[in-house]
Amino acid sequence: MSDPLVQVAGLSVDFVTRHGVVHAVRDVGLTVRQGECLAVVGESGSGKSVTARALLGLAGATARVRAGTLSFEGRDLRGLGTREWRRLRGRRIGYVLQDALTSLDPLRRVGDEVAEPLEVHGLATRDDLDDQVIGLLAEAGIPDPEARYLQFPHELSGGLRQRALIASAIAARPSLLIADEPTTALDVTVQAQVLDLLDARRRAGTAVLLISHDLAVVARLADRVSILYAGLVVEEGPAEDLLSSPAHPYAAELLAAVPSVDGPVLEPGALRPAPAAEPGCPYASRCALADDRCRAELPPLVSYAVPYGPGRAVRCFHPGEDPPRPAARRGAAPVRGPERAVVSVRGVTKRFRSSGGAWRTAVDGVSFELREGEALGLVGESGSGKSTTARIVLAEIAPDAGEVLLDGEAWSGLRERRRRLRRSRVQLVDQDPLSSFDPRFTVERVIGEALPRGTPAVRDRVAELLGEVGLGPEILRRLPAQLSGGQRQRVAIARALAPGPEVIVCDEPVSALDVTVQARILALLSRLRRESGVSLLFISHDVGVVRQVCDRVAVMKDGALVEIGDVETVLGAPRAPYTRALLAAVPRIGVPRIDVSRIDAGGRAVDAEPAMDLKGPT
Amino acid sequence: MTAPTAVPYDPVRAAEVRARAPRHGLPRPGVLLAVAFFTLVCAAAAFPGLFAHAPDQVDPAAALLGPRAGHPFGTDQLGRDVFARVVYGARPSLLVGAGSTLLAGVAGSAWGLLGALGGRVVGEVAMRAADVLLSFPGILMALLVVAVLGPGTRNALLAITLALAPGFARVVRVQAMVVRGSPYVRAAVNLGLTPARILVRHIVPNVVAPLLILATINVGTAIIAGASLSFLGLGPQPPDPEWGAMLAQARDYLDAAWTLALFPGAAITLTVMSATVAGRALQARYEGRDSR
Numbered sequence: 001m002s003d004p005l006v007q008v009a010g011l012s013v014d015f016v017t018r019h020g021v022v023h024a025v026r027d028v029g030l031t032v033r034q035g036e037c038l039a040v041v042g043e044s045g046s047g048k049s050v051t052a053r054a055l056l057g058l059a060g061a062t063a064r065v066r067a068g069t070l071s072f073e074g075r076d077l078r079g080l081g082t083r084e085w086r087r088l089r090g091r092r093i094g095y096v097l098q099d100a101l102t103s104l105d106p107l108r109r110v111g112d113e114v115a116e117p118l119e120v121h122g123l124a125t126r127d128d129l130d131d132q133v134i135g136l137l138a139e140a141g142i143p144d145p146e147a148r149y150l151q152f153p154h155e156l157s158g159g160l161r162q163r164a165l166i167a168s169a170i171a172a173r174p175s176l177l178i179a180d181e182p183t184t185a186l187d188v189t190v191q192a193q194v195l196d197l198l199d200a201r202r203r204a205g206t207a208v209l210l211i212s213h214d215l216a217v218v219a220r221l222a223d224r225v226s227i228l229y230a231g232l233v234v235e236e237g238p239a240e241d242l243l244s245s246p247a248h249p250y251a252a253e254l255l256a257a258v259p260s261v262d263g264p265v266l267e268p269g270a271l272r273p274a275p276a277a278e279p280g281c282p283y284a285s286r287c288a289l290a291d292d293r294c295r296a297e298l299p300p301l302v303s304y305a306v307p308y309g310p311g312r313a314v315r316c317f318h319p320g321e322d323p324p325r326p327a328a329r330r331g332a333a334p335v336r337g338p339e340r341a342v343v344s345v346r347g348v349t350k351r352f353r354s355s356g357g358a359w360r361t362a363v364d365g366v367s368f369e370l371r372e373g374e375a376l377g378l379v380g381e382s383g384s385g386k387s388t389t390a391r392i393v394l395a396e397i398a399p400d401a402g403e404v405l406l407d408g409e410a411w412s413g414l415r416e417r418r419r420r421l422r423r424s425r426v427q428l429v430d431q432d433p434l435s436s437f438d439p440r441f442t443v444e445r446v447i448g449e450a451l452p453r454g455t456p457a458v459r460d461r462v463a464e465l466l467g468e469v470g471l472g473p474e475i476l477r478r479l480p481a482q483l484s485g486g487q488r489q490r491v492a493i494a495r496a497l498a499p500g501p502e503v504i505v506c507d508e509p510v511s512a513l514d515v516t517v518q519a520r521i522l523a524l525l526s527r528l529r530r531e532s533g534v535s536l537l538f539i540s541h542d543v544g545v546v547r548q549v550c551d552r553v554a555v556m557k558d559g560a561l562v563e564i565g566d567v568e569t570v571l572g573a574p575r576a577p578y579t580r581a582l583l584a585a586v587p588r589i590g591v592p593r594i595d596v597s598r599i600d601a602g603g604r605a606v607d608a609e610p611a612m613d614l615k616g617p618t
Numbered sequence: 619m620t621a622p623t624a625v626p627y628d629p630v631r632a633a634e635v636r637a638r639a640p641r642h643g644l645p646r647p648g649v650l651l652a653v654a655f656f657t658l659v660c661a662a663a664a665f666p667g668l669f670a671h672a673p674d675q676v677d678p679a680a681a682l683l684g685p686r687a688g689h690p691f692g693t694d695q696l697g698r699d700v701f702a703r704v705v706y707g708a709r710p711s712l713l714v715g716a717g718s719t720l721l722a723g724v725a726g727s728a729w730g731l732l733g734a735l736g737g738r739v740v741g742e743v744a745m746r747a748a749d750v751l752l753s754f755p756g757i758l759m760a761l762l763v764v765a766v767l768g769p770g771t772r773n774a775l776l777a778i779t780l781a782l783a784p785g786f787a788r789v790v791r792v793q794a795m796v797v798r799g800s801p802y803v804r805a806a807v808n809l810g811l812t813p814a815r816i817l818v819r820h821i822v823p824n825v826v827a828p829l830l831i832l833a834t835i836n837v838g839t840a841i842i843a844g845a846s847l848s849f850l851g852l853g854p855q856p857p858d859p860e861w862g863a864m865l866a867q868a869r870d871y872l873d874a875a876w877t878l879a880l881f882p883g884a885a886i887t888l889t890v891m892s893a894t895v896a897g898r899a900l901q902a903r904y905e906g907r908d909s910r
Contacts, residue, residue, distance in 0.1 A: 394808060423810030436801040438820050439633035440827070449819075450809050481634040499809060 003074065004031040005175055005207045006055065010068030013050050013059055013231075024050045024063075026231040029301075032176065037198075037208040039222035039239065041215060041254070043514040047231035048211045052178050055209070056095055057085035073175060090117040094169030096162075098181035103165055104153040110137070111149035114168040121172050133171075140167035141197050158382070159190030166197060170206070177201060180211040187381040187541055192585040195220050213515060215258050216544075216587040219243055224311070227251050230282035233301055237312035247304065247312065247319040250283045257519035259544035281316070289318045340407075341369040342502050342535045343393060343426075347402035348412075350388055362388040364559035365402070370503060375529055375536035377546035377567065379582070380556035386539045389556070390505050393537060394426055395419055407502070424452065424499035431508040433492035437480040443491055444476040450498035465494040469524060486517035493524065497532070505537045510545060522548045543586050547571055555579045628796070629824045632904065645899055652895035659889050662708040670702035673859045682875040691881045694864075695871050700878065703859035704885050710771055710860045711889070714844030714853065715837050718778035722840075723833045725779065726786025727826065733787060734794035735817070745791060748784035756781040757846055769852040778843045782836065789832065793825045831904055834897030838890035845886050861886050 013025040025047040032038045040048045053059050055072070057080060070077045073092065080088075089095070097103045104113055115133045118124040124132050130149075137145035140163040153161055162182065169177060179198060183191040199221055202208045212218050218225055219239060226236040227250065235248040246252045281299055284290035294317055301315040314320075350363040363385040370376050378386050391397050393404055395412055404412035406425065427450075430436045437446050447462045455461055463473040469490040480488055489509060496504050506525065510518040526549055529536055540546050546553055547567055554564040555576065563576040574580045645653075662669055677697035685692045691700035733744040751759065756778075763777035797803060798821060806816045845862030847853045854860040861882040868879035 396804065396807070420810045420812065423808055426808070428805065428808050430801055430805075432801065434634065435630045436805045437630075438802045438806075438824065439629045440823055449806070449811075479633060481630075495805070 004033050005073060006030070006032040006209070007069050007071045008055070008067060009070075010066075011051065011054060011070065012064075012066045013047070013054050014064040014066075015060075015062055016064065017062075024231050025054065028228070028231070028233050029069075030226055030233075030236075032207045032209055034175065034207055035202060035205045036224065037202050037210055037222045039210040039212060039218040039225045040228060041212055041218055041225060042228035043213055043254075043516060045230075046228040048213075048228050049180055050231075051228070052095075052180055052209060052211050055178065056089055056093060057082075058089075087121075090169075090174070091121045091123075091172045092174050092176065094172070094174040094177045096166050096169045096177065096179040096182050098184050104161060106153055108152070109149070110151055110153065110156065110164045113153075114164065114171055117168060117171040123172055136167045136171050137164065140164065140170070141193065142167070157190075158186055159193060162186060162190075162194050163197065166194070166201075170201060174206070176207045176209065178209045178211070181213070182210070183217055184212075184214070188543070188582065188587075189381060189585040191217070192587065195587065214587075215243065215254055215515070220587045227254070232282060232298075232315060233313075234283065234315045235313065236301075238309070241309050241312060245320070247314040248283075248316045249287045249289050249318070249321075253286075253516060257516045259519070259522065259542065259548040289321055291317075293317055339371040339374070341405075342372050342407060343370040343411075343537070344405040344408070345369070345389070345393065345402070346405070348389070348392055348399040348404065349401040350385075350392060350397065350399050361559050363392065363399070366556070366559070366561050367402070368554055368561065368564055370535050370537055372502075373529070373533045373535055374552060375526075375538055375550040377550035377553040378537065378539045378556060379541065379543055379546050379553060381541060381582075383558075384556040385559035386541075386556055387507055388559075390428075390507050390537065390539055393503075394428055394505055395423075424450075425501050426503045426505065427496035427499065427501040429489070429492050429496050429504060429506045429509045431512055433488040434480055436492060437488075439479070439481065442477050442479060443483075446480065446491065447495050447498050450495045452499055462494075462498075465498055466491075468497065468528065469494045470520075485513050486521065489513065489517075489521050490524065493521075493528070497528065497534070501534060503535045503537060505539070507539045508541070509538075511540065511542065518545070519548075525549055543571065543583060555582065629828070630800070630802075632828075645903075649895060649899040652892035652899075655888060656892040656896055659708050659712065659885075659892070662705045663712040664709075666706045666709060670699065670705040673698060673702040673706040674857050675699070682871060682878070684875060684877055692875060692877050694867065694875075694878055700864075700881055703864060704861070704881050707859040707861045707864060707882065707885070708889075710848075710854045710858065711841055711844060711862075711886070714771065714775050714778060714847075715841030715893075718775050718782060718844070719833050719837050719840045721775070721779040722782035722786055722836075723829060726783040727790045727829065729783060729787035730790025731794050731817075731822070731825070733791040734798060735821075741791075744787070748787045751780070751784040752788070757843060760843060760847060761850075761852070764847060764852045769855060771854045771858075774844055774847045774853040777847065778840050781843065782840060785836075786829070786833075790825055790829060793828065794821060797821050797824045828901075828904065831897060831901040834900055835894055837897070838893040841886065841890050841893065 008031070009029040011025055011028045012023070015022045015024055028047070028051055030038060030040070030051075040051060042048045050059060050063075054063075054065050054067075055070075055077075057077070059065050067078060072088070077088075104110070111130070111133050114136055115124070115129055118129060118132060134145045134149055137148055142148050142160055142163050148156065148160070148164075153164070156164065166182070177198070182198065183194050186194060195217065198208055198210070202221070208221070210218065210221055222239040224237065225239045225242050227234050227242075227248065229250050235242065235246065235251045242251065243255065246255055280295040280297060281287070281290065284294040287294065299315050299317045301313050302319075303313045304319065345366060345368050348363055348366050349361065351359045351361050354360050366385070366389055368376070378389065380386050388397070392399050392412065395404070395414075399412055403410070406422065411419070411422075441449070443466070444459060444462050447465055448458045451458060451461055459476070463476065466473060466475065471487060471490050471494070475483065475487065475491075480491065483491065492509075509525070510521050513521060522545060525536065525538075528534065536549065538546060538549050550567050552565060553567045553570050555562050555570065555578065557578045563570055563574065563579045570579060571583060574583055675698060677693070679697060680689070680693050681695055681697040683689055683693045689699050689701065691704060694700055694703070729744055729748065733741045733748070735741075736744065754762075759781040760774070760777035763780055764773055767773040767776065803816060803820055806820055811819075844853060845860075845865070848860045848862030849866045851863070851866065853862060856863065864882040865879055865886075868882065871878055
């Protein structure tokens with residue numbers, strides 16, 4: 001194979017802040033060859049995006065970038081001036097960002113946006129510019145490019161916007177495409193199409209540097225994977241090898257945390273505090289294998305040809321040792337006999353008037369029952385009516401037709417004055433917990449307000465609830481803004497539990513969280529349901545997440561319910577064509593890391609050990 | 619009179635930014651200076667006797683003197699000590715400025731809350747009324763009110779209150795609508811809290827907190843409006859010392875003693891500047907920005 005297109009060694013990026021120097025990237029090395037996709041994986045704050053931006057010369061004015069080697073197409077990029085960087089960007093290196101709506105200028109037509117790199121780098125004449133742009137849009141898989149060419153970003157769907165962004169990134173035929181979380185905001189079906197598009201570019205010989213936190217996405221596209229933790233490469237190697245047999249305990253944790261459609265449902269280990277500072281291995285504080293040596297000195301990045309095959313390197317003193325394995329358990333509580341329906345949704349329809357004056361049916365004749373103590377998943381793409389259904393169940397909006405019953409009594413039809421007394425029985429856990437807390441309230445007040453009126457010893461009860469969700473009493477006096485994303489979601493769950501509800505509606509409760517945090521929140525929800533017997537209406541676009549938590553699943557498309565049934569049945573043998581399409585689009589990791597002996601004939605994990613305690617840091 | 623801010627303020631975002639950005643150390647020297655000066659003016663307004671005596675003592679023999687020992691700011695056409703009059707003038711100036719802002723803030727808040735939460739008809743009526751009042755320049759509005767009610771400190775205060783209140787109402791309405799639609803109010807509704815409780819516990823505090831800061835900035839504007847009214851002879855009546863009235867009187871003696879206009883003019887300018895600078899700094903700090 002030819003020389004590597006990108007060669008980076010000893011890359012360090014520091015940010016000087018008021019509170020001292022932050023080492024965002026430490027001694028990172030990577031190579032990308034033509035026609036190859038390297039994925040850089042890590043959770044938020046691991047330094048993956050900073051690494052990408054350093055390659056583009058966009059690390060920022062406050063960043064101190066140092067590198068032993070930083071070369072691209074054989075050129076040394078160290079000490080390049082602003083003007084030279086600019087000539088490289090867009091021309092030789094294309095950059096695709098996560099959020100296509102904010103990355104595209106809202107006042108410019110899509111065609112102009114795509115044409116810009118061609119014009120700036122003088123790659124097109126005025127005559128053939130339009131043809132080239134339309135060709136690019138078509139190449140990016142945008143249907144009817146002649147019409148789209150003249151549209152504005154807000155007129156395009158999320159998937160089309162992302163494609164337009166990719167079209168502009170590849171316009172100048174760069175030899176390297178850097179894609180920073182290119183599919184994170186997209187529905188699975190759209191995500192699959194965008195990944196296919198990136199894959200096509202790779203096959204055409206473009207090198208792709210994929211930045212992602214989602215191992216399933218990575219598995220679909222990457223040839224090689226580099227896993228970052230706290231700014232350090234902790235493991236790297238060929239994608240297939242690494243994902244099937246991760247050697248670093250963090251890689252193993254990441255992989256185990258991915259909720260899968262077909263693997264066993266796992267309970268992750270106990271929560272551990274955030275990574276400690278130097279000098280030891282940054283992962284030591286979270287690692288089950290860590291010993292004194294790990295805490296005292298930083299392990300070097302060592303190549304292991306044996307037993308892992310060529311190209312593997314791990315930064316660990318205990319590579320490949322099995323950490324105490326998270327307990328496999330069944331996905332759901334056993335389905336009991338005919339049960340009482342807590343919530344009955346009967347033929348509910350809701351229409352909204354769009355800005356154009358036309359009526360749009362958001363929810364169309366939906367009926368289902370949520371039984372006592374069960375978790376019902378509601379999956380579908382954005383715009384399928386999931387959240388509107390949730391709002392109707394919460395009686396935030398009234399259905400145009402049909403009704404919702406709570407415990408067999410009127411609910412949606414009640415007047416607000418009468419319904420208010422029963423509102424505490426249906427609670428909500430939202431996607432964005434921060435904005436659902438009054439910014440002036442401390443955690444204690446947030447949860448205290450949700451307790452039934454006249455509760456004695458409010459503080460003790462709040463502390464108790466915090467304990468149930470794995471948080472200590474030390475956060476009682478904190479403001480929600482001072483908590484991490486995972487802590488906020490735990491506080492939101494504690495608040496939802498506070499009034500002792502029969503039903504908790506979870507609207508995308510984990511979609512804004514890192515995969516390892518997500519796994520813990522899901523496990524928490526499952527455990528709380530088992531212990532308190534509360535029913536969950538669990539809304540998510542992520543089939544894997546739903547499978548992790550739910551007994552039954554309902555699939556929605558265009559406002560209608562297309563399929564409902566037992567989660568393993570629906571996901572294992574989907575009947576509706578749409579469910580099949582949805583499942584086919586879910587990216588999955590080729591060889592799930594599961595111990596086959598633990599799986600029974602039905603493909604479900606055997607309940608081998610009792611669930612691990614999730615009470616949080618000890 | 620300018621509307622304090624056009625963009626609705628997002629309490630959740632601001633709280634997050636505040637939580638991330640730790641307390642800065644001391645404010646910049648300019649801000650410190652402004653705060654110190656404003657404090658001094660407030661002290662003069664509260665306890666003028668600490669700084670000077672006898673602002674109304676007439677001494678025709680010593681009329682229209684320049685600054686000198688015994689009369690640091692000189693004397694006016696009746697031989698009264700200008701320094702004493704500037705010190706004693708702080709009270710009516712601040713009373714009109716701060717008092718009208720306070721009243722306008724309270725009235726405007728109620729008005730704006732009504733506009734946001736009072737239902738479609740009441741809300742529309744309230745806000746269209748605000749539009750009508752805002753379509754007049756503020757000073758014209760104030761003049762109109764004084765013309766009807768007659769001159770005097772109290773009436774000037776009421777006039778400026780009426781001129782300022784619709785601006786507050788607009789800001790409060792937008793802010794209240796943002797807060798009303800926020801997920802934390804949604805959460806409170808889902809907990810079964812009564813509307814009155816939600817209003818008192820969640821909506822009002824989150825609307826009013828940022829408003830207090832805007833009010834500080836508005837004090838400067840109100841002081842200018844008050845001084846303008848007294849310049850026209852519609853504020854406090856002679857012989858009471860007031861900065862705007864002193865300026866008006868100084869007009870006739872500019873040839874003889876130009877310093878007569880300098881000191882009350884400087885008092886107005888510096889007070890307004892210090893109130894505005896301090897208010898902006900407070901706002902920036904609350905929103906977690908650097909003041910600039």
